[in-house]
Amino acid sequence: MVREVKEHEEQIEAATQKFKLGNKEIIALVVIGILAVVLVYNTIRITGLATGGSVTGNSILSSVSASEIIPTGTPKIYGKELGVSYDDISPNDPRKADATIDVLGNLDTSINLEGADLQRYINIASQISCEYCCGAESVIFSNGQPACGCAHSYAMRGLAKYLITKHSSEYSDDEILSEMGKWKVLFFPGIHETKAAVLKAQGIELNYINLASNKYRGIETGQASGGSMVGGC
Numbered sequence: 001m002v003r004e005v006k007e008h009e010e011q012i013e014a015a016t017q018k019f020k021l022g023n024k025e026i027i028a029l030v031v032i033g034i035l036a037v038v039l040v041y042n043t044i045r046i047t048g049l050a051t052g053g054s055v056t057g058n059s060i061l062s063s064v065s066a067s068e069i070i071p072t073g074t075p076k077i078y079g080k081e082l083g084v085s086y087d088d089i090s091p092n093d094p095r096k097a098d099a100t101i102d103v104l105g106n107l108d109t110s111i112n113l114e115g116a117d118l119q120r121y122i123n124i125a126s127q128i129s130c131e132y133c134c135g136a137e138s139v140i141f142s143n144g145q146p147a148c149g150c151a152h153s154y155a156m157r158g159l160a161k162y163l164i165t166k167h168s169s170e171y172s173d174d175e176i177l178s179e180m181g182k183w184k185v186l187f188f189p190g191i192h193e194t195k196a197a198v199l200k201a202q203g204i205e206l207n208y209i210n211l212a213s214n215k216y217r218g219i220e221t222g223q224a225s226g227g228s229m230v231g232g233c
Contacts, residue, residue, distance in 0.1 A: 064196040071182040089186035089230050101151050101231045107158030124173050125160050128213045132188045133233035150233035152187045156180045181212030190228035195220040
């Protein structure tokens with residue numbers, strides 16, 4: 001009888017030890033699982049930072065290289081006429097950049113628009129702003145008068161006026177707006193690289209209207225970006 005009781009006690013003890021061991025294994029597996037999740041997250045985060053991206057929440061914002069958005073060479077048609085090149089706008093040669101901005105800006109003060117040309121100008125120029133210099137809704141008021149006094153705005157307005165009066169049939173409204181956008185990207189390259197990355201991450205086509213017009217204005221808000229500006233406001 002005593003032997004049977006002892007054997008029964010030994011069986012209970014063995015079962016108890018086995019149960020405790022099982023609990024330890026379960027806890028160990030849970031801890032390993034948590035560590036694995038943390039490891040994967042940190043790996044993704046480090047990879048994103050190493051490749052020049054930034055992390056927003058749990059997603060990686062891929063970087064966009066300057067070569068993808070910075071226009072280069074001489075603009076078709078009007079480039080040779082005005083003696084300007086996209087390559088003139090560079091932080092490496094501020095004097096040349098300012099001189100080129102002045103060429104385009106002088107067109108704004110020297111060209112007066114009326115009638116259909118003025119209405120076309122209003123339709124186009126009201127779609128783009130110089131928000132990195134001033135807070136105006138666009139570079140013009142609803143009547144076509146200047147709404148922003150920075151040199152960049154003068155340059156964009158002057159270009160639009162020139163293309164409307166000199167090459168009206170050769171450029172569509174969107175093409176004129178796109179040309180204005182190209183110069184705006186040149187004036188503010190750093191912030192537009194960030195904006196391009198945001199557009200790309202959201203599956204939005206990278207073109208100069210999407211990138212530089214008011215269509216997606218402020219979409220880059222909250223993202224770290226280079227504050228480089230070429231030419232003075």
